[in-house]
Amino acid sequence: MDEKKRIFDDPKSYVRGVPIVVWLLFLVVVPLIFTFTMSFYRSKGLVLEKTFTLDNYKLFFTDPIYSRVLLKSLRLALGVSILSLATAYPLAYMVSFKMVRGRNLLFMMCIIPLWVSYLVRIIAWRSILGNRGVINSALMAVGIIKEPIRIFLYNRFAIAITLTYICIPFVFIPVYTALEKIPKNILNAANDLGANEFHSFINVILPLSLPGLITGFIFSFIIALGDYIIPLQLGGTQGIMFGNLIWSQFGFAFNWPFGAALGFVLFVISVTILGLTAKFGSTEGGFLSE
């Protein structure tokens, strides 16, 4: 007997799905189709020519500058994700396992940056890293240096640091959630069976928090890959990332079809990474879905 339920066996379940389908259709699918079709158009001066041409993709694949920038952006995104994980994981670990009181307060403090405007936080970092910024002033006050050092701002270092700062809450939240899901009795058991804190971490906590770790990695990677404001504000001459290329096609060059093509390339890369990591995450993380 075929016990599989068909959609019309329970029409109500079909109706329940309508809102989410509509939501997805208008907010995700339709804009994507627009972008996708536009990437085959041609721009002539200020006029959009609605033809079908592969010129935009041809340009991307033939002119090495684009793939070079893309590669640079991917490297940056990878670096930022690793940095964010390296910062946020220990933080989440401390809050989840080491704090006895004030855990909710600390959790809130880790989340609060998200309430402050994105631009304000970027400007804040400019004033930390700048010539008369916090770091230089402090170093000069202590007497380590006499002149402000210019290595902090307007380079890739500044972009990476600021992006990492932006990404930390997005890594912290899934990692913290995953750590909180681990029953404390399991850690007691590990301890009881001869594992010190390090061995408990390697053998029990790390594998059980892997799903959160992967989610955090995906979040930060995708945020870092697509961002164009931070490179623009803090990157100086090194501040051309793939996001900036896309933005400039829309903002300055008025070449929307090429911008759409670049955007679609970025979209495909993000989806691929998402797909790969989600697959890895679900097989490794399946045990939590009991």
Next chain:
Amino acid sequence: MANNETSAIRLQNLTKRFDEVVAVDNFNVEIEKGEFFSLLGPSGCGKTTTLRVIAGLETPTEGRVLLENKEVTKIPAFRRNVNTVFQDYALFPHMNVKKNIYFPLKMKKMPLSAAEPKIHRVLKLVNMEGFGGRLPQQLSGGQRQRIALARSLVNEPAALLLDEPLGALDFKLRVAMQKVLKDIQRNVGITFVYVTHDQTEAMTMSDRIAVMKDGLVHQIGTPDEIYNEPATAFVASFIGDMNFLHGSVFSSNEKGGHATVSDRTIQTRKSKKTMVKGDEILLCIRSERVLLNPKNKEVENIIESKLMRIVFRGTDYEATCVFDDSEIRAVVGATAWGRSLKEGDAVHVGFNAADVVVFPRTEEKDIIKYSVEAV
């Protein structure tokens, strides 16, 4: 008293406070090697805290813990040669059965090849051979329980600590697992410290029981002593089905005593505590020691009463009788005579002086009012 060679666990003046709450209050005990020792009491009595202190998962506020005559009070859990079976099993969900059991051996840096026969042996011991490849969520509650047990035993600890290990199982499975646990304990000869709130479980499995309430140890003794010689009114009420009557001391001597219960005189056992005439007391009589319509010569105390209620319980009847303003329950065998009893009948209740235990009335506040058997 155990001598030095046979002592497995010794607690000396053990006290644990959480802020202002005293969880364990001055616990002293010596548990012998190979003993099945139970910590029994209602929830919140400090039995689990005591177990966690022995395991090293809690540090005592005062006092010392000795394992095999070596002080371990300050030694962390992962270096103590005792293992715990947790109430919810605490199996590692991302490891299969074999890896779970290998874990404590891996922590001792034993290679898998050397561990393999040990793993196989404990799996056989708990009758779970062939389950090595399963993940914990693919096992039933009873199977998880047995794997948790195997994992704790594989290291051959000096003592096994069990924290209400059968609490999550249904009744039939619990009874079956009690037998399994007891058999394993006999076979491996390891000291078991067993935490439970179930008096039947403690009575049937233990060599000795410590009965606790609000952090205080009320009595440590064999099941027989706990049942027949309760040290406090709390112990008397917590274990078995006990009748409590209000009375006062009439006389007391070497052999026994006389008490007054609403103008009647009742012969009692000798009190453990010194009492003088007029002291307010509680008289405790087991319901199965109360006889209905006994022959005159059979018992020392006989009281005329009225049968208020009779409840059929399968193997027997519980008869509730009243006299004056007191109530007394008796157990009557499921015989033809038992069936003929009707509510409102005039009956005599009788009991021996040796079955009447007395406590000062001040202990009445400690009495557990519900009866587990009646639920």
